[in-house]
Amino acid sequence: MGTPAKYLPKHIPLDTIDELLVSIGLPKAARIVPAKVTAEYHSIYMVSLPSNDITTHKELVLRVAGHHLPRIKTANEVGVMSWIAKNTKIPIADLVAYDDSRDNPIAHEYTLLARVTGETLSNIYSTLDAEQVDGILDQLADIVVELHGHSWNQIGGLNLDAQGEVQSARIVDETFWTVPDLGLWPADETVDSLNIAGPYENYVDYVSAQIRQYIRLIRIHDKLAFMRDDIPRLEAFVAALPSRSAELNNTKLILAHKDLHFSNVLYDKISGRITAILDWEFSGVVPAQRWDPVRAFLWTGEAGEAGMAEKRRLWELFTSLCEKRNTSFFPQQVAFVSPRQEAMQNVVNYVRAIVEVSPRDQRKELVAGWRATALDNIAHVGA
Template sequence: MAMLHPDDEAFAQQDVLSDESIRGLFTDRIGLLPTQITCPERQGAFHKVYFVSLPDGREVVLRVARKTIVKFKTENEVAILQRLANSGIPVPSVVFYSSDPDNALGYEYDCLERISYPSLQDVWMSLFPAQLDGIVDQLVDIFLQLWEVDVPRVYGCLAIDGGPGPVLEETMWQTPDIIRYFHSTPYNLISESFESLNPTRSYPSWPAYISAFLKTYHHIISIHPSVAFLHPLLLPLQRLIDALDTESLPWIARLRTSPSLYPRLFHKDFHFGNILLSADGTIKGIIDWEFAGLGPSFGSRSSLIQNCVGYLRYSYPENAAAKRLVETWPGEFQARLERRAPEIAATWARETDRDAVLGLEGNALSDIREYLRACLEVGVRGVGRVSLAKSTWMEVVEKNLRTLGFMDD
């Protein structure tokens, strides 16, 4: 998850657009004057949301994007929704969009069909056991439909034409972060940009994807005074990057060609708030695909069933009904998947066995990336668990660099 500044969270609580500007937008884009404009009380971290009624009877959602990741975050979601339109997965249709941050509104936006059903987050405790059980079957349906969607098999997202797009993750350095923590005094690193601080394309393999992130981390450690404590890692980190790029070691070649690291399309935020359903428990919509993308099956946010039980575990830690679902849903999901599609179930089980997929070296490489990212997230910002970054987390990075042979004892 992204580390949000209070100003980021305040965006959706502001009156970002006037009703007059919204009416002008709809008149200009589709020739219709809205009959009603409202703002839901519940807002997200990346958009200001408006519910708009149109004179032809349609209900739509206008989502005005906070300035974070320019252009391709909006285009990724639009491209994915268009790709899923005929997949059988219930997703909103796209009415119009703009990925130009310099448009007349001054913000990127998309306008989507409004799927006017409550979220599972709001109603799950009122559902009968048979209805909750039926949701597991529907999640298997959605999993199988998503499995079959034809997408470019790269590590990245979708471009607006449906081709491969750049890597897109919440934890990347976004526009407000760059202004606050790089451009501003006392740092004055005004030459830094989204492109210099983040990977900027798609990647053909997992080692190439990891290398791209490590290069940006190496760069940030080199330039930012707040993470000078990480300087001892620069030389071994560069050695690791060079090895990944030249595939000079057998374990790197193995990870590059492993069929268990085949990139697949995942929602990555598949929690109860993004699942809309009717009173009888039928799923009518899956929303918020903006950070969906292609990656490995073992990823912590890849499994839709683990996303769901993770939401319950976090949101309802003492709720007995939630605990039952946490305990039973993963096993039920896998068992039903095995009955419905045994070959796919076997592939999924193989691809999600992290230790078997990555091995000792791959696990070490993954931990280097994750713990180094965490060190930079808190170190650059100067908030959160900085003391842990300077001790335990950095020690994990050092230990794994030694495991791979890139750092001396």
């Protein structure tokens, strides 16, 4: 099994980046500087263009994707950003060009974005005063409320069709098995075969697809053999869901960023404005209760208990702000409508955790408890 870093792009010669720029109708760069920080799934280059009549953007960010989730991650980010730019006032970087294939001069998927003023909020959070923090929360409320104000009719990602129109597409999730993980599985498995697809019509269909996939993975991996006696319970759980669909599907489908921590927010201290929300690659349309699946919202980037305590404090301020602005529907909107609906999601959460860690020989001390909790929640659903 390879490490994720192994699948990041190696250094790309600067003249090759110039070839890419020319191939999409831009001039050769006046300056190209590799970013000091490499993202988990990307290498980044800061590109300065000379004065020209082709584009008003002189400062660009080239994000070169690694070979982790071929095509689907780039296609999803482009689809979501295109929809955001066309339908909302949410600040994002202008998308100058992209390719979700490797058929280009740099031989990698990429997005080319206009550079946005501002600094990563997580890097400067400790320098902000209370008034600035209040202003950031106020702007984030605007962003979240606007994003969640639109209704959708399918759960999944977004892609552009051949005419450049946004359409529903398969799900792309940060918990997906990636190319570096393939060595953990039988040789004939692929990224597509290991992960769910979609789009899905409703919450029950979405949950059912996940559990059926986990059952399949339990059957084919020896380190999940201890879960095979539970397959009949999992199958009964899936079979029971449609009869309770009116209750379990009682949710709004919303487009969610799903990873909106402060490292994905650019902020300009001079203007006091959020200038861009970054990294939409794993975003998608989800049941409202899944808008923040990893509980990243308002995390400042500080590790440990101090970071978690600050996140809790910010959440209290944020919810109070929503209530004062008469947008209290937002916290209410993302709450489970019944204990049974919450139990249904808990089954997915705990079985996914088991299937994720066991092939890696991780978290062994927790797996038995997760298994018991999953089975207990199956009983709460009534299966």
